[in-house]
Amino acid sequence: EAQVTQNPRYLITVTGKKLTVTCSQNMNHEYMSWYRQDPGLGLRQIYYSMNVEVTDKGDVPEGYKVSRKEKRNFPLILESPSPNQTSLYFCASSFSQGNGELFFGEGSRLTVL
Amino acid sequence: TQLLEQSPQFLSIQEGENLTVYCNSSSVFSSLQWYRQEPGEGPVLLVTVVTGGEVKKLKRLTFQFGDARKDSSLHITAAQPGDTGLYLCAGRWEMDSNYQLIWGAGTKLIIKP
16 A cells, blocks of 8 residues: 555654654655644645755754655654644655655654653 | 635535635646645645646535636535545645745635534
């Protein structure tokens, strides 16, 4: 089954404790992206990757890091989480950036105390 | 900064009624997509419109792309409780062969039985 898998789905952590949200897709997609979703603000892009070893900042990259060492994986790293990073996070992938359907994971709800 | 204004932000109606959701921008998009998101899940693509004036139908849902490709509407006829969800529009904006997906903030739709 074609899917985007994120882990963990839910996480409560404390300020400053490094964490990683993993994302994996099994569709051989070149393009992958991370979004955060906050009430009234819609989806805001954090980082995206056009292909392996190619990553770029989205609209709200501060406080986040990513890597794309393999085509299927695109982890999101919060080196020192802060309460303003409490949000619902989505990983998404598509065949390419220019066209096509974005496939989303089920989301990771992160709470930073 | 490109903006895509979606309205209304929230709509609660009775089963059987009709409704229209709007997405408006001052920018011209190469295509526009509509997604639906249910609680606890990621957004799922409903339709992509590409040509100015294009109309697409998906059962009781009718999607229209504005003639100037700056706006779009989603009309639901005889709404059902299963239509409940968050509807998101996303415009694909091209600059220097690079594409950016601009998201509306979403319309939360509740259909009461």
